[in-house]
Each structure stands twice: as C-alpha cells, then as structure tokens.
Amino acid sequence: MRWATRLLHTGHEMDPATGALSVPVYQVSSFHQFSPGQEQEYDYSRSGNPTRKALEETMADLEGGGHGFAFASGMAAISSVLCLFSQGDHIIAGEDIYGGTYRVLTRLFPRFGFDVSFVDTADLEKLTAAFYPHTRAVYLETPSNPLMRITDLRAVAELAHARGALVVVDNTVMTPYFQRPLELGADIVVHSATKYLAGHSDVIAGVAVVREAGLARELGFIQNAFGAVLGPQDSWLVLRGAKTLKVRMEQHQTGAMAVAAWLAGRPEVEEVYYPGLSSHPGHELHFSQASGASGLLSFRLVTAESAQQVLARSRLPFRAVSLGSVESLISMPARMSHASLAEEHRHRLGIDSRLLRYSVGLEEPEDIIADLEAALRGEDRGR
Ligand SMILES: Cc1ncc(COP(=O)(O)O)c(C=O)c1O
Incomplete structure (x- = not known):
C-alpha cells in the first residue's frame, strides 16, 4: 500500500467488537484476570x-521498524531510550540537538555516571x-x-556499528512520511509526537521505534519499569492526527518552500x-535519504532589531516553542526552544538574537508571505 492508504489502513482502522471506525479509547487502569496465574495480553x-x-x-x-513504544512526552521517550545506557558508557550527541535533550544529557544523566x-x-x-x-551510541537529529x-545517516550507521555503538535518531522534524532512519541503518528512532505526528497543538506525546528484538525487549522493560507511558486518550489523539499525516506534510512543505524562497530574496x-x-x-545529501524537506525553516535577519520586529509584529504565527502544528508558529530559539543550551555553546553554534525559526502551518502560503512582508515593513499587526 502507498502512504495515504497505509495511514488509514493500519490494521487498527476498525474495532473488531463493534465495527467502530476509530480505535476505542480504553480508558482503564486494570484488567480482570480470567484465569489467574495464566498469561493474558493485558493486566x-x-x-x-x-x-x-x-x-x-x-x-x-x-x-x-519492528517495535514501537509510546511515552508521555518526547522527552519521556528520549529519557527512556537513554536508560538503555549505563554507568561508564559514553554517548556522542549532535551539537545542535533540541535544548531539552541537551538538558537531560548535561544535567540529569551525568548524575548516573555516563559521559557525553x-x-x-x-x-x-x-x-x-x-x-x-x-x-x-551516537544520538542525532537530521536536519x-x-x-x-x-x-549522512548511512555513513554514521556504518561508522557507529563498526565501533559497536548504536545510532539513535530524533526524527521529529521529518516524520516517517519524509524520512525513515531505521531503513538507512539507525537502530532507534525517537519522536516528539507532540509535533507533526499528532499535528494539532492538543497533546504532549512521545514515541520510540526500534528495529531489533533484543533492544525492543530492553526498551519494553524500561517502559514498564520506568513507567513514563502515554495515556489512552492521548494515544488516540496521536492516532487520529497520524491519519492525515500525508496531506498535512505535503501542505506544510509546499508552504515552507514558498516562504523560504521568498525570504531568500x-x-x-x-x-x-x-x-x-x-x-x-x-540539499543533495538530504534528498539522498529523505523524500521531502518538511515544514520547518529558520532564517537569520541582518539585524537583531528586524528579528525582534518580525517576532513581535507578525500577525499569523503564534509565538510558541513548538513546531509541526496546523497553525504557523514562530520562535526565537535563543530565547525559547534552545534557551537551555549553555550560552557559550549557543553562541558558538550561531543561535543568537538574529535567528528566527518558523514552523509553516497550513494557512495559504500567500497569506503567510504577506504577513511577513508587513511585519518586515514595520506594520504593527502583532497579537
Ligand atoms: C526535535 C525535538 N525533539 C524532542 C522534543 C521534546 O518533545 P516533548 O516536548 O514532546 O517532550 C522536542 C520538543 O520541542 C523537539 O522539538
């Protein structure tokens, strides 16, 4: 099946008990044990x-991949995956990963004795x-x-595997619609499902998927033991969002392409x-491993004043730390999503007060561009 069909015919498109065309929300904590002492799927x-x-x-x-796990947030998924490692282990992480991941890697996990x-x-x-x-392990985001x-996901997988290390990829920005790291050699994919997978700014959720059965057993053990699981109602919201992943991602990309080309001029x-x-x-490397560019872009203004002006005066995007929602969102990473990076680390990377990030929503691209143009002209249309 092709993508749009697969998203709707997942094997869970109907409740076999009633024929309901939506997975029921099993809002339940405990299950009756029909034959105590005998294995049953849910307890x-x-x-x-x-x-x-x-x-x-x-x-x-x-x-x-082979095995999926849903967690209470993207950070719960990432932190649970990091629990696969032990005292004395060393992890290589991308230097401009999400600020929350940087925070657990620098301020939480080192307490348990591993180096990053x-x-x-x-x-x-x-x-x-x-x-x-x-x-x-090598832990990264691309883009x-x-x-x-x-x-280069294939090259990193080869490098890491030759040295006995796993590759963990945060695929939040691409989603599996555009990029599937497990098929390129990665071992674990993590997501903030809060973003494009759910897509509607209405749920905090995380997902991890692993290829190999032994790793799946370990992560399954951690999921149950650590307990940062996703609740049934929120699982349902992510499932509902995912049904429209293809049409949303295509439109996010069309909008982002138009906005990026306009900004470049x-x-x-x-x-x-x-x-x-x-x-x-x-560009070329990206398209050798992904089929699209998604809906997230950043741009550096010539002056910090114009960055502040766009942030404050644009009317359409909400100023918010998130991304991947139906509504456009704008942020200044230095002050928002990446504020938890050490200041000197942020400066070295060039995440400064001239840099803005725009998550292009499903509004008409012409409206988004007209709004940005008005903000750059200095018209005060801000919220
Ligand atoms: C790329 C990326 N990974 C992980 C996370 C963390 O996800 P959550 O906020 O769902 O815990 C975020 C959140 O902004 C993110 O942007």
Missing part, C-alpha cells in the same frame, strides 16, 4: 493498553575522532534544528536555513 495499563498498542504498532509500521560529547555529526571526520572504546544541518534576511532550497549546503 495493567502501565504494562500495556489496547489504545496505546494500536499507536505503537502503527508507528512501528510507519517507521519501517557534543559534536557536529554532519562532519564525519570530527565524528570519527569523537569515538572512545566505551562509546555506546538539526534550528540550523538545519544535514547528517529579501534584503533584510542574511541567510535562510531550509534543506528544500537547492542553495542549502546539505
């Missing part, structure tokens, strides 16, 4: 819940030099965000970061 919803399972199986199918190095994973020489004998650097804009533009340095 307690932390260990397993039918609505959550429908989402987990759907995500495993979409990512082309931050490296530009797009630079394979630097990445190769960062391995130690005790390196157990990274907000700077949209592209990492503006004198107030110094640089546009969007892998869909053929001028983007990672």
